[in-house]
Amino acid sequence: MSHDADRYEAYYAQKLWQLLPELYRAEDSPELDRKGPLRELVERIGAQAAIVRRSIDRLWEDQSIETCDDWVIAYMADLLATNLVPGLDARGQRRDVAKTIYYRRRKGTVPQLEELAADLTGWDVRGVELFRRLGRTRHRLDPEVGGPHMEPALRVAQGLSGQLTRTAIGGTADLRSHSGARLAHTAFDEFFHTAEVRRGQGQTGWYGIPRLGVFLWRLQSVPLEGVTPVRDATCENQFTFDPTGRDIPLFAASARVYGDQASPPAEHQFPAPISGPLLQTAFAELYAAASTLEAGAVVDHSLGIYRRAPTGFEHQLVEYDPANPQLTADPRRPKPDYLLLPERGRFLRRNAEATEDFRVNYHAGFSSGIGAGGYDRRQPGKLTGALDEPLGLVSAGGDTLALALGTGPLSGTVLIGDSLTYTSGFDVGVGPGPFTLRAENHQRPVLRQQQRPPGAPASDWTFTGSTTPEGAESELFLDGLFFCGDDVVLTGTFGRVVLTTCTLDPGNPPDDGSEPPRAADGKPLVPCRLRIRGQVRELEVDRCILGPIRTEGTGTLERLTLVDSILQAPPGEPALNLSGTDVRMTRCTLLGRASVHRFDADTCILHDVVTVMDNQHGCVRFSAWATGSTLPRRYESVEFAPRRSLFASRAFGRPDYAQLLLTAPTSVSEGAEDGSEMGAFCREKYALKARALRIKFDEYMPIGLSPVWVYVT
Incomplete structure (x- = not known):
């Protein structure tokens, strides 16, 4: 939101201007439509007065942890003596302070520790007292397990036997239930185990008297x-x-x-x-x-x-x-x-x-709200899409989108209101000014053309920009769309192209260069490329998953800005092939080679060789880069072998796609400037959340117990 949305700056500037004598106002500038130095000074004073007014207006909201500004959270934490974790996101810190007294009243209980972990991280958590899963000989002080007077449901409710296997507490495992047996060594294990003396870490050292298992679901x-x-x-x-x-x-x-x-x-x-x-x-x-x-x-x-x-x-x-x-x-x-x-x-x-x-x-x-999906795509303080009324609402799938777009030229907004599949390609013209094609929030429409007969020409999704003699250029905004199979082509002239929370399917090509796998209907799972055949001054990519980006023929791209995104290319093809482009990447994961003119990278993972032609400009900071790359100056970055095994999966469509392995080196998993991981999932702050759990559990854990951290996903 703009700082002047409340119009305070204009109000105070005009009020101060009217208080000045008419003589000084008339002598300030000889032209009525131009501001003189006196008017400029008054407006600067008015802007400072607006800041003071906004601060006064916020004083009442700053009395409550639910509505206060982020900078106030630390001061409220001091009032409650909350052990605030530095570096944690504002959401986690706010909930920590808001529920401090609530946590202290229930200190040391498993439900309290589960809720504390969920509030700090946003993950799903289950705590298991692993000493209760130890096999042992029962004595007369233990409650009776069996007997004709106790129903099986009552034994399950009292924790004396398993729900699926009916295994008695502390006794020998009953393996007759397949559903129960598959839960062995999970958070829902119904079996009992011999004691382990190894240190509790990962998948080992679980079963011991001082062990509390903390199972975390990060996906x-x-x-x-x-x-x-x-x-x-x-x-x-x-x-x-x-x-x-x-x-x-x-x-x-x-x-x-x-x-x-x-x-x-x-x-x-x-x-x-x-x-x-x-x-x-x-x-x-x-x-x-x-x-x-x-x-x-x-x-x-x-x-x-x-x-x-x-x-x-x-x-x-x-x-x-x-x-x-x-x-x-x-x-x-x-x-x-x-x-x-x-x-x-x-x-x-x-x-x-x-x-x-x-x-x-x-x-x-x-792992994160990146790419097209059914999640809430809005971000605090940012507007999603255009404010004008949409030219049309598309919500029937098939070829209705191509019919609604026609051939153009288009300006305004076309809204897609569902998550159906749209099967026809299009070639539309974009008129001077902004044109937005976006999906309704929480929807993920898929643009995937029907299987073409062998030898039939490709039918891409083409956007053609234009310009007027006065210099007005086309602007294209794509938001929340999933392009699959065929390419997205930009022709003509665009002043600005913005892709927000979009997916251009990177495909699933095999590493050995053999024929790509096929979808269920027989269509090959090939990358969807962004091909630039026209003149684009600026391309902005925010929270997207993309295939290769390249210029073709006489196409040019002056500047490319990528934020919180993943780019992947098949083996043998560069992910970025932009010979005359100034590329700036922030918190991105680049899975493939790249060849660019100028390059800036901040908190990125460059998984393969990157060649930069102009090394006198730009910087690579807090990033991981592959040996053999030609890069500008580097700061606090780490070098590794090209295509090193860092990710749980490189196959698009898998839940753990581009997620760092738990065994990834600390220099990468905690190598960002704020201590979080490098790459596109830096926004999730995994390392900071894990550190916050360790700090807070030291404060709230019962004496004598130690946590065993188990990452389920």
Whole structure:
């Protein structure tokens, strides 16, 4: 928001100007439409008066931790003697101060430690007293486990036996339950173990008397509603939930409750991949329409399938009936109507007709709000999209977007109101002035063209800019869009092109250079490139996932600015091929080679060789770079071998895509200026949050216990 949105600066400048004698005002400037030095001085004084007025207006809000400015948080922490963690984000510090007394009243309890960790980090957390998972001989002071007077449900409620395996507390494991056995060595383990004397770290040293296991789920579960599934070309009864035709694991929605309403959490309440056995045991909790109203509360269920009959107009939820489960995740059930395969992100429809139309809701896992997705794309203090009325609202999928755009020239805003797949390419002209093509917040429309017959020409998404004799240039804004398969082409003249929270599918090319894998419908998973064939003065990329960017023919790009983004190119192709461009990257991960004219990098991971032609300008600071690169001066940066193993996965579509390994060197995982990790996920502050947990747990842990940190995702 602009500092002058309240008009205080103009108000005080005009008020002071009117207080001056008319003689001085008239002598200030001989021209009525020009400001003289006296008027300039008065306006500067008015700006300072506006600052004082805003400070006075904020005094009342600064009395409360919920509404105070960020700089006030430290002073309120001093009043409560809160051990405030330096470097933690404002959200975590604010909640720490707001709940200090609340934490101290419940100090040392497992629910309090779980809630403290969740408030500081925003992650889902479960604490397990691992000394309770020790196998031992029971004595007469222990409560009776069995007996005819105690029902199995009562034994489970009292913690005397496992819910799935019925294993008695401290006793021998009952391995007859597959669903219970797969939970061994997890946060939901129902078995008991011999004591370990090793130090509690990672996957070792869990089971001992002074051990408290703290299980952390760092990945986010992103909801996607009303998505067009992809029919398998080799098996017409199979469909993928993912609209690009990939096999991806389905995630459970985060439904953990803390505070006074907290109860022992179940596995399906945490943002993690849904396994087949989990879906079988918790089908009713995981499957339903997203964001339905139950008992006065909104419950965000994990997945749902909607079917439209050939004669119908609306999609209806395929209901789940426990008494007649024709919708199931158990492949052993004979001939179900629908079979869900959550590990692959697929469902099977028995005897599916070619005319049947489906929509799906599901959750996908990812590390951060980067790229197109169903999350809240807004940022504090920033406006999303244009303020003018949209030229049109598109919400039907298919070729409706191409029909709505036409051929141009276009100005204003076109809004896409759903997460359907749009299957037609377009070549539109952008008139002088701004043109915005954006998705509604919490929506992720996919632009993925239909499979073309062999030999058919490519049909890209082309935007053609223009300019007027007076010098007005086109401006293009793309927000929240997912481009898949074909390329995005910029032709003509653009003064400015801005991509915000967009995804240009980088594809899944194999490292050995063989033929790329194909989606379920047979379309190859190739990179979607951003090709510049015209003249673009400035290209801005904010929180995006992109394939290669390059200029072609007579195309030119003067300046490229990338912030909080991931760029990936297939082997043998540069991620950036911009010979005459000034490139500035901040908190980015570059997976591929690059060749640019000038280069600035701040808190980046340059995973492959980068060649910069002008080394006299620019700087690479707090970044990781590959050996063999030609870079300008470097400051507090780290060198490693090209394409070193740093990431949990480089395959786009995986939940851990571009996430740093837990074994990554500290110089990278804590190498940013503020102590967080380098690269695109610096914004998540993983290292700072982990440090905050260690500091706060030292304050609130019971005497004699030590935490064991276990990162589940």
